[in-house]
Structure formats: structure tokens, C-alpha cells
Amino acid sequence: MKAPPLTVTLLAPGAVAFLMLGVLQAMYGAAFPLFQARYGVGPAAVGWVASAHFLGSTTAPPLVGLLLSRVSLRAVVAGSAVVLAAGVTGVALAPTWALAVTGALVGGLGLGGVSAALNAAYASIGTRAVNLVNAVFGVGSILSPLLVLALGGRSLALPFLVVAALGGVTLLATRVWGVPALRPPVAAGSGQPGVTLALFAVLIFLYVGLEVGFGAWLARHLDSLRFGASALILSGYWAGLTAGRILTGLLGGRVSPPRLVLAAAALTTLAALAATVPALSPAAYVLAGLCLGPIFGTTLAWMAASLPARLVPYLLVAGSAGGVLAPAALGALYAGAGPASVPLTLAALGLALSAVVALTARVNWSARHGGRH
Known part of the structure; x- marks a missing residue:
């Protein structure tokens, strides 16, 4: 099966999603001082919010692997984007430190789900597609500390609400342009x-x-x-x-x-x-x-x-x-x-x-x- 051409329609959902993922992935470390100021936690405790995020993002891929054999890729991406947006909204608005850490765990779970599903989709298209969307992830990671610097002075909530909004844009992009289908292997072998x-x-x-x-x-x-x-x-x-x-x-x-x-x-x-x-x-x-x-x-x-x-x-x-x-x-x-x-x-x-x-x-x-x- 011939790979589809790399059009804006094909790449746009992945670009929006990976921009969101890159921004969120790099946001916690940059926001540590804001968390400390808001919740009164020390340097040893503040790292828990990033750890919870990474625990969630690490837990998601095997779950996505199981889901992809049962439900559509589009459903996995949309559901994961909703989970991510809900989690980071929880981080933004949490009244207590424990709820902020819980929100980071949920947001990380959504990030891992979106990343695993879309990496699978774009990898099945080929080298150029998967590298381009992952490059946008890097752009998001570069922009993230600047976003925290620009908005965090007014409120810890604002940078995380921007990520939640990007989750909504991701849902809209998948609705308008769809999600690339998982394509079968082009060079499957007969070995183990x-x-x-x-x-x-x-x-x-x-x-x-x-x-x-x-x-x-x-x-x-x-x-x-x-x-x-x-x-x-x-x-x-x-x-x-x-x-x-x-x-x-x-x-x-x-x-x-x-x-x-x-x-x-x-x-x-x-x-x-x-x-x-x-x-x-x-x-x-x-x-x-x-x-x-x-x-x-x-x-x-x-x-x-x-x-x-x-x-x-x-x-x-x-x-x-x-x-x-x-x-x-x-x-x-x-x-x-x-x-x-x-x-x-x-x-x-x-x-x-x-x-x-x-x-x-x-x-x-x-x-x-x-x-x-």
C-alpha cells in the first residue's frame, strides 16, 4: 500500500497534538516556583507533581496498545485528549496540593495516550511523517518555559489552562481533519x-x-x-x-x-x-x-x-x-x-x-x- 502524500490535512492533527504534548511535558519543571508559592511546599515535595505526571504518561502506552485492538484510533486519541484536558484543568484549579498532584497524574495519563496513539499512526505512514510531528513536540518544549514566564506571574492556573485549551483544539482538529489510520506493515516477514x-x-x-x-x-x-x-x-x-x-x-x-x-x-x-x-x-x-x-x-x-x-x-x-x-x-x-x-x-x-x-x-x-x- 502506497503511503499517502504529506498534506496539511494529514499532518495538522498531529502537529496540534504534539505541540500540546511538548508544552505540557516541559511545563512542570518551569512551574516549580509557582507551585511552591501557591501551596507552600518545599523543594523536596514539589517534585512530586512532575513525578505524578511521568507516572501517568508511562502507564498509558500499554493501555493504548490493548485499546487499539478493540476500538478505533480516533476514539483513543479523542478520549486521551479529554483526559489530558481534564487533568491539567485540575492542576490549574486545584485548591490543595494533593489534588494538584492527582491532576498531574491524570494529565500525564492523557498525554501518554495521545502520544502513543498518534506515534503509532504517523509511524505507519513513514519516516518523514513521524519525524515532522515529533519535531513539533520539540518546538512545544522550547516554548513552554517562555509561556510559564509570560503567564505564570499573573497566575499558576493560566499556563495550564492554555494546555487545556490546546486539548480542545486537538479535539477540533481530529474532528475536522480526522486521524491517520493505522496502516499495515509494508515489509512483514515470516520470522519470529x-x-x-x-x-x-x-x-x-x-x-x-x-x-x-x-x-x-x-x-x-x-x-x-x-x-x-x-x-x-x-x-x-x-x-x-x-x-x-x-x-x-x-x-x-x-x-x-x-x-x-x-x-x-x-x-x-x-x-x-x-x-x-x-x-x-x-x-x-x-x-x-x-x-x-x-x-x-x-x-x-x-x-x-x-x-x-x-x-x-x-x-x-x-x-x-x-x-x-x-x-x-x-x-x-x-x-x-x-x-x-x-x-x-x-x-x-x-x-x-x-x-x-x-x-x-x-x-x-x-x-x-x-x-x-
């Missing part, structure tokens, strides 16, 4: 799909570990080098990640997903190694973001070409695990071996990712060609 799915899960686990690991620890490494603009380089890293997704959305259709993901993983490894040289570290970290950009969406499209797209949400669970474990492991190594362990560990993760990508490509090729070499 469980093995292929497991390899893709490990690939996403390592990728998200790398993405979050860079984001969480590059500034600490640069601070240890007495680099005075580590926050600027961190912003450059996230901007590079977004730019990588935009470029892949525009040009990624010219390269097969396995080759593109392998090249990106290898270049990320080289960038991490370059960051071990103090003079190269700032530029290397920005380059790492650019190189990482194509991997996530392209991997989802690669998997959806080989296996049913309704399995995509389960990959997001593996990614969440990588995002939890990798920063903690880097923190332990930082404490035990010093700041120089950060780029070395990231390079080791990049090398492991490259190896898993190569193995996944080989197994996937064998499954499609009946084991012939």
Missing part, C-alpha cells in the same frame, strides 16, 4: 515477530537513555570544565535534537530507515567521544543532539513497516524505562568516577545502540527473506 519486537524495544530503551542522559548530565560535565555557558549548550542540544527531526522529516525519505538509524547512532557515538576533549565538548554536545534527532521517529517507522503499528505503544514503555535508568546510572558513575565518566558512558551507550541497530537490521532482513543470506 517476538524477537523483532524485543530488539526494537532494546533499541528504543538505549536511545531514550542516551537522549535523557545527554540532557540530564551534559551541563554538569561542562560545569566541571569551568565552562561558563552550560545552560546555553543544553538549549543548543535540545534545539539540535529538534532540528535533526525537522531535517529528517524533510529529507529522511531518501534513506532507508535501518541505514539512517545506524548512521545517526554511529555519529552520536563519535560526538560523545569528541566530548571527552574539553575544547570540543560544547560543540560536540550540540552535534550529539543533531545526530540523535532522526533516531526515535525513524525507528518507529522502521518497526511499523515490519510489524503491526498497534505494537508501537509497547516500544514507548521500553523508552520510558531507559529514560528512568540511564540518568540514575550516569549519576552513580559521576559520583564514583568523576565528571569525565559522563561522555565516556554516553559513548559506550552509543556504541551499544549502534550494535543493537545493526543486529535488528540483520534479523529483520533475515525474517523478510526467509533466512537467506
Whole structure:
């Protein structure tokens, strides 16, 4: 089945939804001082609102995986958008800290549902589509702190009510333009799909570990080098990640997903190694973001070409695990071996990712060609 052209009608629902998701995902950390001022909670307790959000977003994908075999994709997206809007409205208007945390949990559940369902839909269309909508997520994450800064001075409620309004716009967009249907695999093989799915899960686990690991620890490494603009380089890293997704959305259709993901993983490894040289570290970290950009969406499209797209949400669970474990492991190594362990560990993760990508490509090729070499 030939992929549909990338029209405004096709991309608009995903663009609106992923803008909303990006804004919400980055909002809690920026709003910590507002939560503390409103509810009188301390630095240790305020983190619970972000933890509740991420717990909800991590819980949703396996539920979406089950729902997609029973109800329509459009129903899952619409229902999840309603849950997200209700949750963030609860955060905005909660009279007590406990209710605000509960609202964040509900909002996170809705975010995870929208993300899992639409990632599955756009991944089944192909590399360009899924990377373009995920690039809009990055734009939302960049705009989010500015939104909190502009509106949070007047009221904690206003930034979260903007997200709730975006939830309504998402519902309207899905009503007007619809939601892309889950398309069948274009290169399904005859091998063991469980093995292929497991390899893709490990690939996403390592990728998200790398993405979050860079984001969480590059500034600490640069601070240890007495680099005075580590926050600027961190912003450059996230901007590079977004730019990588935009470029892949525009040009990624010219390269097969396995080759593109392998090249990106290898270049990320080289960038991490370059960051071990103090003079190269700032530029290397920005380059790492650019190189990482194509991997996530392209991997989802690669998997959806080989296996049913309704399995995509389960990959997001593996990614969440990588995002939890990798920063903690880097923190332990930082404490035990010093700041120089950060780029070395990231390079080791990049090398492991490259190896898993190569193995996944080989197994996937064998499954499609009946084991012939």
C-alpha cells in the first residue's frame, strides 16, 4: 500500500497534538516556583507533581496498545485528549496540593495516550511523517518555559489552562481533519515477530537513555570544565535534537530507515567521544543532539513497516524505562568516577545502540527473506 502524500490535512492533527504534548511535558519543571508559592511546599515535595505526571504518561502506552485492538484510533486519541484536558484543568484549579498532584497524574495519563496513539499512526505512514510531528513536540518544549514566564506571574492556573485549551483544539482538529489510520506493515516477514519486537524495544530503551542522559548530565560535565555557558549548550542540544527531526522529516525519505538509524547512532557515538576533549565538548554536545534527532521517529517507522503499528505503544514503555535508568546510572558513575565518566558512558551507550541497530537490521532482513543470506 502506497503511503499517502504529506498534506496539511494529514499532518495538522498531529502537529496540534504534539505541540500540546511538548508544552505540557516541559511545563512542570518551569512551574516549580509557582507551585511552591501557591501551596507552600518545599523543594523536596514539589517534585512530586512532575513525578505524578511521568507516572501517568508511562502507564498509558500499554493501555493504548490493548485499546487499539478493540476500538478505533480516533476514539483513543479523542478520549486521551479529554483526559489530558481534564487533568491539567485540575492542576490549574486545584485548591490543595494533593489534588494538584492527582491532576498531574491524570494529565500525564492523557498525554501518554495521545502520544502513543498518534506515534503509532504517523509511524505507519513513514519516516518523514513521524519525524515532522515529533519535531513539533520539540518546538512545544522550547516554548513552554517562555509561556510559564509570560503567564505564570499573573497566575499558576493560566499556563495550564492554555494546555487545556490546546486539548480542545486537538479535539477540533481530529474532528475536522480526522486521524491517520493505522496502516499495515509494508515489509512483514515470516520470522519470529517476538524477537523483532524485543530488539526494537532494546533499541528504543538505549536511545531514550542516551537522549535523557545527554540532557540530564551534559551541563554538569561542562560545569566541571569551568565552562561558563552550560545552560546555553543544553538549549543548543535540545534545539539540535529538534532540528535533526525537522531535517529528517524533510529529507529522511531518501534513506532507508535501518541505514539512517545506524548512521545517526554511529555519529552520536563519535560526538560523545569528541566530548571527552574539553575544547570540543560544547560543540560536540550540540552535534550529539543533531545526530540523535532522526533516531526515535525513524525507528518507529522502521518497526511499523515490519510489524503491526498497534505494537508501537509497547516500544514507548521500553523508552520510558531507559529514560528512568540511564540518568540514575550516569549519576552513580559521576559520583564514583568523576565528571569525565559522563561522555565516556554516553559513548559506550552509543556504541551499544549502534550494535543493537545493526543486529535488528540483520534479523529483520533475515525474517523478510526467509533466512537467506
